[in-house]
């Protein structure tokens with residue numbers, strides 16, 4: 526069998542145009558290398574036989590379009606991914622925010638919610654969960670439904686427990702969930718302070734003011750222009766002295782907002798500095 | 804191949820030693836970038852870059868997303884991300900599912916590069932205990948690139964190069980001592 530990809534560069538552009546025209550989803554600022562790989566993956570997963578049929582199905586079948594969005598975006602995530610990052614949140618960022626009467630946190634591109642439950646656990650252990658609100662958003666409604674259920678594969682718990690301990694967690698990680706067949710169901714009180722909602726970083730606006738924004742491993746899928754646009758959206762949505770956290774390979778450097786942000790040593794966390802009035 | 808525009812070296816168990824032997828003899832005036840994809844534990848990135856940079860005068864750095872790919876530079880693919888190539892010769896990083904239980908996956912990087920560099924790409928697969936990279940080599944060949952593997956007899960773990968020889972139409976089978984010379988002639 527040939528290894529050659531079925532969908533070429535031009536066809537990628539055709540699909541991007543179609544989807545923008547017909548559904549208003551704008552993928553024009555996305556990394557083409559990743560899109561092309563995901564499109565070819567979907568094409569072969571679904572045993573498509575011709576580009577014309579694939580294109581027609583995406584354009585005419587809104588149920589299939591839902592699958593399309595799910596599959597061309599990357600939803601892989603973990604609890605306590607990058608333990609050192611959570612350690613810095615626990616030891617440095619959240620204690621700083623503890624003085625606020627109320628802490629609003631935005632997790633943009635939260636995928637299936639592992640990040641949100643990790644955050645809730647840290648907040649709970651710092652005794653801050655009761656006065657926090659976690660807005661967890663994503664472009665993809667299907668991952669948000671999963672996130673709201675708070676059930677993750679039991680097979681992952683060993684890894685997550687190791688991550689949790691490495692991030693400075695002191696409790697018994699298994700005390701946060703109950704095993705339910707092959708799933709770990711996380712305590713409902715962890716999600717009491719979570720609000721799940723679709724939000725498209727490309728086209729939707731700022732919807733609140735936050736003290737902490739996490740957007741990890743989403744910007745790597747965007748080209749520079751779109752990255753800058755989204756960073757501007759975060760800047761508009763962040764309080765003075767608020768914190769912005771990105772993925773380990775992402776940065777605010779090169780972007781117009783960078784001059785207002787001071788990086789916390791080591792981690793990809795920046796603090797917005799007070800805008801001195803001239 | 805002459806006028807190579809990118810060399811990608813992939814490897815798993817047993818390939819770090821090979822790189823340590825080969826890098827010191829690579830000319831500093833090579834006219835292409837070298838991209839290295841190694842399977843390893845996550846979070847060991849700076850260690851690897853530091854170690855390899857003591858073995859060469861070429862710049863050694865971690866590949867960063869949206870970065871322009873420059874000649875005379877050795878890029879290390881970060882752990883826990885796949886590395887992809889954009890048509891404008893910049894890198895993208897990707898956190899999608901593991902491929903062959905690996906992230907970074909050698910297949911993913913070889914395949915992405917094959918489409919961008921076509922017949923100006925050379926890929927070299929070293930020692931390792933799984934077959935990640937072999938499908939990539941096949942695709943590199945289909946796009947007209949050149950593929951080489953470490954001589955399995957010289958590999959600490961010969962499964963990976965053996966699989967490549969079995970399944971891909973390999974152009975060169977190289978002893979470790981001859982690798983630097985092969986690379987220097989790709990100019």
Ligand SMILES: C[S@@+](CC[C@H](N)C(=O)[O-])C[C@H]1O[C@@H](n2cnc3c(N)ncnc32)[C@H](O)[C@@H]1O
Pocket residue numbers: 598599600601602603606633634635636637640662663664665668724725726727740741742743772898
């Ligand atoms: C690789 S996951 C990252 C999950 C998590 N933040 C982490 O780092 O583990 C990327 C997420 O970004 C979401 N995403 C992609 N494009 C988006 C957009 N335009 N607006 C909001 N979310 C988006 C995807 O649906 C996916 O859930």
